[in-house]
Every structure is written in C-alpha cells, then in structure tokens.
Amino acid sequence: xxxxxxxxxxxxxxxxxxxxxxxxxxxxxxxETYEGRLDKKLGLLICVNEIVEISEGRLIMGxxxxxxxxxxxxxxxxxxxxEIFNGEVIDIADYGAxxxxxxxxxxxxxSQVTDDYINYDAxxxxxxxxxxxxxxxxxxxVRARAVSVSIKDESTNSRDNIRNSKIPLTxxxxxxxxxxxxxxxxxxxxxxxx
Numbered sequence: 001x002x003x004x005x006x007x008x009x010x011x012x013x014x015x016x017x018x019x020x021x022x023x024x025x026x027x028x029x030x031x032e033t034y035e036g037r038l039d040k041k042l043g044l045l046i047c048v049n050e051i052v053e054i055s056e057g058r059l060i061m062g063x064x065x066x067x068x069x070x071x072x073x074x075x076x077x078x079x080x081x082x083e084i085f086n087g088e089v090i091d092i093a094d095y096g097a098x099x100x101x102x103x104x105x106x107x108x109x110x111s112q113v114t115d116d117y118i119n120y121d122a123x124x125x126x127x128x129x130x131x132x133x134x135x136x137x138x139x140x141x142v143r144a145r146a147v148s149v150s151i152k153d154e155s156t157n158s159r160d161n162i163r164n165s166k167i168p169l170t171x172x173x174x175x176x177x178x179x180x181x182x183x184x185x186x187x188x189x190x191x192x193x194x
Contacts, residue, residue, distance in 0.1 A: 001083060010067050029097060054068050082146060
C-alpha cells in the first residue's frame, strides 16, 4: 500500500546552494537523506515530494550552511498482511520465485505456487507443475497475496534492511497466480455456467 505522511526534521543547506530555490534544494537534500529508508511502522520511504513548511535559516558557529526546520510530505510503501499485489517474477530458485512488488521483493515458496506438485527446471530456470503443466518463468506477471510481512529496520544500511525484510506470498487461492492462469480459470468458469 502506498500512502503519504508528514515528517518534521531539520535540513542543512550548504552555502554553495544559497542562490538556488530553497524548497528545491531542501527536497533534493531530504531525498538524498531519506530515500530508501525503511521504518518498521511507516514502511519504505519512496520519496519526499513536497515541503509543507520551512522556517527561516539558522547559522551555526563554524559552519557556513543554514539550517531550516521543515515539515515535508513523503510517500511510503508499506505492504500489509493479506494485501494482494500484481508483480513480475524477477528470479527463480529451486525453493520458489522472487516477485517484484512495487519497490520491494516477495517470495512465493514452491509450496505456495499452485495446489499441484512443483518441479524446478534448472536448465530453463522455471517452476513446472507436475500434473497441470503450468509453468512459472522469469518475466511472468503474477497476482499474489502477502501471507505475512516482516520489516527489519535495525541496521543503519537501508539496503540490508530491505534485503532482510521478508514478504512471503501465496498464489494458491482463486484469482491468484500467473495472469494467464487467472484468465483460463475465468474462461472455464464462464463455460461451466453456460
């Protein structure tokens, strides 16, 4: 889920940027500072998109920069348990498929791909259902539901936080799976009603 929220902080404007528009410099500086940060409660900060308030600058002895208190609006991505996502399969391993859902990745374990038994084809780098012959390849578009969400924000390295956060997904329910599977199921259902 994407949402906006307001945050208060202080932004440092270096002296060589004094001639540039203040709000533009503040947004750029805040994006450099915050973009990609992961917070357990708020989620992943996508971008700072608007300055709501900005104070007059203060100078600090020994530093030529000006410091401004700001209230800014940011866009966050926070996946929720049971939320349904459309995503792209970006990698496949013998234990499941990684799916890009917005700015983060989720994992569909092989046991959650279909009700069928799944084999991993290492040469093709694909998951193949034994009885139905359904396949899941890199690049496939899928619809999946978040089984749970575990966001980590202990590390100072935001890339580690994103990597260590877990979003297990399932496609073992009606109207979930590869888009072609969903369309086929709808066609079968439609023919069954005629």
